Amino acid sequence: MSDPQVKPFRSKTNIGAAETDPVQLAKVHLAAAHRLAVHDQLEEGIDNHFTVTVPGTEDQYLILPFGLHWSEARASDMLVFDESGKVHQGEGAVELSAQCIHAPIHRITGARVVLHTHQHWAVTLNLLQNNRLLPLSQTSAFFHGHVAYDDHYAGTADTLEEGERLAGLLSGDTHVLFMKNHGVLVVGDTVAQAYRRLYKLERVCRSQVCAMGTGAELQVLSDDIVKQVKTPPEHDSHSRAEREQLYLDAMMRVLDRTNPGYQN
Numbered sequence: 267m268s269d270p271q272v273k274p275f276r277s278k279t280n281i282g283a284a285e286t287d288p289v290q291l292a293k294v295h296l297a298a299a300h301r302l303a304v305h306d307q308l309e310e311g312i313d314n315h316f317t318v319t320v321p322g323t324e325d326q327y328l329i330l331p332f333g334l335h336w337s338e339a340r341a342s343d344m345l346v347f348d349e350s351g352k353v354h355q356g357e358g359a360v361e362l363s364a365q366c367i368h369a370p371i372h373r374i375t376g377a378r379v380v381l382h383t384h385q386h387w388a389v390t391l392n393l394l395q396n397n398r399l400l401p402l403s404q405t406s407a408f409f410h411g412h413v414a415y416d417d418h419y420a421g422t423a424d425t426l427e428e429g430e431r432l433a434g435l436l437s438g439d440t441h442v443l444f445m446k447n448h449g450v451l452v453v454g455d456t457v458a459q460a461y462r463r464l465y466k467l468e469r470v471c472r473s474q475v476c477a478m479g480t481g482a483e484l485q486v487l488s489d490d491i492v493k494q495v496k497t498p499p500e501h502d503s504h505s506r507a508e509r510e511q512l513y514l515d516a517m518m519r520v521l522d523r524t525n526p527g528y529q530n
Contacts, residue, residue: 288321293341295457296328297528298518299381300339305520306465308385309336314449315364318457319378320346327372331358340530349373349426363423367451370429375436377453379460384449387472392446399444399470401487402477406470407495414440419447442467458514459507 296318303309303316312335320326328344330336345356349369353360368380391397401410414435423429436443436453441463443451450467454460477484487495498506521528 290341292318292321292328292457293344294529295514296330296344297339297341298514298521299457299461300330300336301521301525301528302461302465302517303383304335304337305517305525306468308383308464308468310384311335313361314383315361315368316381317364317368317372317379319372325349325373326354327369329360329364329368331356332361332364333358337525338527340528342530366423366426367429367432370426371433371436371451371453374430374433375453377436377441377455379454379457380451381453381460381464382449382451383464385464385468387468387475388444388450389448390475391471392444392448392450397444397446400474400484401492402474402484403470403487404495405466406474407487407492409442409467409470410492410496412440413442413444416443416445416448419445456507456510458510462510462513 296316299316300309312333315329318328320328326346326348328346330339330343331345334343343356343358345358345360346354347360347365347369348354349365351360351362351365364382367382371377371380391399397415399406399409399413401407414437416432416435420428423432432443432445432451441453445451450464452460452464452467454463504512518528
């Protein structure tokens with residue numbers, strides 16, 4: 267058991283001035299998330315979208331300009347746009363479906379971070395008539411009760427009304443949206459929180475699809491076990507938010523070794 271007197275480990279990343287500028291830090295984290303999506307095979311090149319509400323505002327959002335490959339995302343590339351699609355800062359274009367999906371979700375749900383992908387294993391599960399994510403493992407138990415489902419694919423999103431419809435499905439404690447025949451969407455308070463959710467979601471979708479592929483009966487965790495797994499240990503030295511940030515810090519150090527430049 268962890269000693270409650272031991273101070274949690276704090277990792278460091280070389281982000282310079284971003285440490286004291288919340289907008290610059292958001293840009294660095296958003297650029298890192300794009301490159302991590304390539305590292306983790308969650309992306310489709312220039313398509314799909316990640317957005318962050320600009321710190322200090324409620325109606326302006328950061329996004330990577332459409333046409334840049336996610337592997338080359340930099341903090342300095344990030345645009346600032348609003349729900350009308352107007353670009354307030356930066357150079358480049360906001361892809362229409364990003365505007366129509368993300369801006370209403372930010373506005374209606376209050377989510378600071380919205381990540382939307384067509385990642386392989388999550389999409390595979392969403393191609394099934396019964397696409398429900400089951401609590402089959404310790405990791406998937408954390409998602410139980412937090413996933414909403416859009417069961418009626420209506421084509422590409424090209425109106426703000428479609429984003430409003432999707433936002434209406436993300437109620438209560440849900441922070442993941444399964445989009446049948448389409449993809450997934452994850453929301454969060456920070457890039458660290460949302461990206462960790464997105465990464466772990468792909469892992470549990472892969473596990474479930476592989477287990478279903480065996481044709482054998484699935485062993486679903488009981489409600490009591492799910493509740494126990496989701497209850498933070500009394501003497502855990504790291505809060506969930508600390509774990510999320512430690513994860514992002516660690517992965518940014520991986521990027522510093524393998525694909526540096528996202529901070530520029």
